[in-house]
Amino acid sequence: MSGPLSRVDRLLQEKWGVQSLDRRIIQSHQLEALNQRLRQYHGAGIPGYPQQINGLEALSDLPIMDPAKLAVLTPSVLGISQRWVAKISTLKTSGTTGPSKRLFFSRGDLEETRHFFQAGMQEVIGPGDVVLIAMPGVREESLAGLICGALFTFGARGIVLPANLCIDAACRYGASHGVTKAIAAPNFLLGLLRYAKSRRIPLAINGAILSSDHCHPVVVQRLQEEQGCRCFNHYAMMETGCAGAVECGSHQGMHIWEGGLLLEVVDPCTLNPLPDGVQGELLITTLVRQIQPLLRYRTGDLGRMTHHPCSCGGATARLWDVIRAEGQCTFGKWNGILFGDAQVVDYEVTQKNGELKIKIITIAGWIEKSTADALREVAPGGGITLCSIQGNDRLIGGKQRVTDEKALAASLK
Numbered sequence: 001m002s003g004p005l006s007r008v009d010r011l012l013q014e015k016w017g018v019q020s021l022d023r024r025i026i027q028s029h030q031l032e033a034l035n036q037r038l039r040q041y042h043g044a045g046i047p048g049y050p051q052q053i054n055g056l057e058a059l060s061d062l063p064i065m066d067p068a069k070l071a072v073l074t075p076s077v078l079g080i081s082q083r084w085v086a087k088i089s090t091l092k093t094s095g096t097t098g099p100s101k102r103l104f105f106s107r108g109d110l111e112e113t114r115h116f117f118q119a120g121m122q123e124v125i126g127p128g129d130v131v132l133i134a135m136p137g138v139r140e141e142s143l144a145g146l147i148c149g150a151l152f153t154f155g156a157r158g159i160v161l162p163a164n165l166c167i168d169a170a171c172r173y174g175a176s177h178g179v180t181k182a183i184a185a186p187n188f189l190l191g192l193l194r195y196a197k198s199r200r201i202p203l204a205i206n207g208a209i210l211s212s213d214h215c216h217p218v219v220v221q222r223l224q225e226e227q228g229c230r231c232f233n234h235y236a237m238m239e240t241g242c243a244g245a246v247e248c249g250s251h252q253g254m255h256i257w258e259g260g261l262l263l264e265v266v267d268p269c270t271l272n273p274l275p276d277g278v279q280g281e282l283l284i285t286t287l288v289r290q291i292q293p294l295l296r297y298r299t300g301d302l303g304r305m306t307h308h309p310c311s312c313g314g315a316t317a318r319l320w321d322v323i324r325a326e327g328q329c330t331f332g333k334w335n336g337i338l339f340g341d342a343q344v345v346d347y348e349v350t351q352k353n354g355e356l357k358i359k360i361i362t363i364a365g366w367i368e369k370s371t372a373d374a375l376r377e378v379a380p381g382g383g384i385t386l387c388s389i390q391g392n393d394r395l396i397g398g399k400q401r402v403t404d405e406k407a408l409a410a411s412l413k
């Protein structure tokens with residue numbers, strides 16, 4: 001099914017003042033921006049970077065940047081005055097003792113993100129919509145501010161869901177503001193809508209941008225068919241200033257914001273580039289970040305890419321099948337089994353000495369027999385507990401779905 005031209009393509013056409021895009025135009029803009037970033041690195045005396053390259057085919061000769069490098073890549077290293085820094089984000093790292101990784105953004109960097117949001121959100125959000133912003137990462141005020149600012153430019157309004165609300169209060173909060181759309185993690189949104197329906201809370205969300213989580217196709221299908229919520233996947237990370245890629249109405253992969261990002265897929269072991277369609281690790285090069293540009297930065301995320309035109313007519317490269325480095329790689333398939341059951345609102349997995357315990361939070365204390373059978377197959381011998389959701393429960397919905405007690409005990413020693 002083909003839809004209207006991707007908003008990401010429209011954004012770049014407008015920015016570059018062209019009637020239509022093709023790979024040649026995109027690559028020539030990317031090369032020019034990349035060479036500006038290379039000159040920054042070269043000028044700062046960072047070893048391994050030439051002053052420029054003559055074509056994007058030479059990209060794979062440049063060094064690959066490990067996330068640990070972020071700790072030393074401060075604006076002063078690149079010879080940039082602190083007064084250009086408009087925002088600093090600290091990256092949470094799981095269980096490491098190394099220095100914290102700080103991300104620096106200029107006002108211009110934040111403005112680029114806002115432009116991407118403004119374009120990408122209009123795939124599903126329009127004037128008059130009230131948008132529930134319900135993502136764990138959006139607690140950070142400046143990001144919520146950017147989203148709300150982007151919504152405001154086309155006549156929509158953002159409502160940020162306060163952190164730590166219990167499920168009943170969260171549903172009533174959304175309903176009382178008359179929300180019509182959402183920007184949310186997929187599992188969280190489905191749990192919220194199922195609970196609201198079961199308690200007859202009038203939370204009517206008919207479209208969503210799904211972000212910040214592993215997005216299982218079954219969860220998307222249930223959101224669309226069971227809850228009547230049109231879903232558009234979005235991929236981004238803090239390092240890209242939260243701008244990244246978003247699906248168009250054709251739903252054949254997420255159109256990459258190629259004006260600001262250059263994505264590569266490489267073999268995670270050899271780090272050699274992989275052809276279109278093959279799953280590998282995503283490397284990002286930020287083309288327009290001014291004060292902390294990243295070149296061939298390892299994300300740890302896996303995905304597939306294509307440079308072929310989309311049926312919407314878009315020429316920007318597309319990304320799909322993304323598996324986030326943090327999150328639900330191992331247990332991703334469980335999302336399909338559990339959320340495929342309309343009774344399930346949330347779940348939690350505990351792994352202790354190799355033994356699995358699965359706590360399933362349901363509408364009314366039961367699950368379909370087919371769900372129980374499927375669970376026994378993927379987790380033979382795993383202990384299953386069923387609970388009914390209580391109004392004062394909070395959804396995990398986000399990323400901490402697996403609690404490994406052994407690892408936890410080790411980290412406390």
Ligand SMILES: [Zn+2]
Binds near residue numbers: 005006252312313314
């Ligand atoms: Zn498209």
